[in-house]
Amino acid sequence: MHTESLQPWRKDHTFGLDRMRGGERRTWLVVAITLLTMVVEIAAGLAFGSMALLADGLHMGSHAVALGIAGLAYLFMRRRAGDARFSFGTGKMNALGGFTGAVLLAGFAAVMAWESVSRLLAPVPIRFEPAIAVAVVGLMVNALCFVVLGGHSHAHGHEHRHDHNLRSATLHVLADALASLLAILALLAGRYLGAAWLDPVMGIVGSLLVARWSVGLLRQSGAVLLDCEGPAELRQDVRTSIESIADSRISDLHVWSIGPELYAAEISVVTHHPHSAEVYRRRLAHRPELVHVTVEVQHCPG
Incomplete structure (x- = not known):
C-alpha cells in the first residue's frame, strides 16, 4: 500500500488552532492600554505618596507583562498549530499561558500584601485629592479593558470557561480594577474620616482576593496540563x-x-x-x- 493511499485516513491535528482567536486581538489591545495607564499611575503614586495608588500602578505594569505572556501564548498556539512535534496540536499552550498567568497573579498578590503591611507599620503622608483623581482614572481604564476582553460574560460566558489564557488575562485586569476601587475607598476614608490606615489595609484585602482568584485558575489550567479527565x-x-x-x-x-x-x-x-x-x-x-x-x-x- 502506497503512502498516498492513506491520505483519506490521516488526521489534521491543527483543530482550527491556526486561526486567530478573538481573545488574541483583545489581549494585545488591552496590553497597550495597560502600559499607558501604568506610566501615569506610578508617577502619580510617587508624587502623591499613596501606597494604594502606587501599588495599582505597579500591578498595571506587572499585569502588562502577564497580559503580554497571554498574547504570546496565543501567537505560539496559532503559528505552531501544524507542527508535527505536538502530538495533539498546540491547544495546551492555552492552558500553559493561563497557568503562567495564575502563578504571576499569585506573586503579585504576595507583593501587594508585603508592601501594604510595610506601609501599615510605617505610614507615609498622602496627598488625597490628586491621588483620588488618578485612582478614578485607573478604575475607568480597567473597566474599559474588562469590557474589551469580554469580561461582562466572565462569570457565565462559554468562551471564558474554556479559554484559560483569556481567563487569565481577564483576571489580571479584574485584579487591577479591584486595586483601583479599593484605593479609591481607602483614599476617601482617609480624606474625610481621617482613617489613613485604611489605605494599606485595603491593599491587604485586595491581595487576599487576588490570591483566591489565582488559586482557582491554577486548579483549572493545571488540570488540563496534567491530562485530568474531561467533564x-x-x-x-x-x-x-x-x-x-x-x-x-x-x-x-x-x-x-x-x-x-x-x-x-x-x-x-x-x-x-x-x-x-x-x-x-x-x-x-x-x-x-x-x-x-x-x-x-x-x-x-x-
Missing part, C-alpha cells in the same frame, strides 16, 4: 452513546482536554458482535468538541 457530562454521554449499540460495553474510557473546547478520547469497547471502529465513532458525531477519537474493539466470545 463528567461529556464522559457519561460518550458511555451512553457507545453502549446504546447492542452487546457493547466500555471497558476503558479516557477523555481529556487538548485545547479550548477541544477534547480527545480513547475508548475500549468489549462486545459479542464487533463492529468497525467507524460505527462507534459515528455514535459520537453529535459531540463536535470530540476532535480526536480512538476506538479499540475487543471481541468477547460466548
Whole structure:
C-alpha cells in the first residue's frame, strides 16, 4: 500500500488552532492600554505618596507583562498549530499561558500584601485629592479593558470557561480594577474620616482576593496540563452513546482536554458482535468538541 493511499485516513491535528482567536486581538489591545495607564499611575503614586495608588500602578505594569505572556501564548498556539512535534496540536499552550498567568497573579498578590503591611507599620503622608483623581482614572481604564476582553460574560460566558489564557488575562485586569476601587475607598476614608490606615489595609484585602482568584485558575489550567479527565457530562454521554449499540460495553474510557473546547478520547469497547471502529465513532458525531477519537474493539466470545 502506497503512502498516498492513506491520505483519506490521516488526521489534521491543527483543530482550527491556526486561526486567530478573538481573545488574541483583545489581549494585545488591552496590553497597550495597560502600559499607558501604568506610566501615569506610578508617577502619580510617587508624587502623591499613596501606597494604594502606587501599588495599582505597579500591578498595571506587572499585569502588562502577564497580559503580554497571554498574547504570546496565543501567537505560539496559532503559528505552531501544524507542527508535527505536538502530538495533539498546540491547544495546551492555552492552558500553559493561563497557568503562567495564575502563578504571576499569585506573586503579585504576595507583593501587594508585603508592601501594604510595610506601609501599615510605617505610614507615609498622602496627598488625597490628586491621588483620588488618578485612582478614578485607573478604575475607568480597567473597566474599559474588562469590557474589551469580554469580561461582562466572565462569570457565565462559554468562551471564558474554556479559554484559560483569556481567563487569565481577564483576571489580571479584574485584579487591577479591584486595586483601583479599593484605593479609591481607602483614599476617601482617609480624606474625610481621617482613617489613613485604611489605605494599606485595603491593599491587604485586595491581595487576599487576588490570591483566591489565582488559586482557582491554577486548579483549572493545571488540570488540563496534567491530562485530568474531561467533564463528567461529556464522559457519561460518550458511555451512553457507545453502549446504546447492542452487546457493547466500555471497558476503558479516557477523555481529556487538548485545547479550548477541544477534547480527545480513547475508548475500549468489549462486545459479542464487533463492529468497525467507524460505527462507534459515528455514535459520537453529535459531540463536535470530540476532535480526536480512538476506538479499540475487543471481541468477547460466548
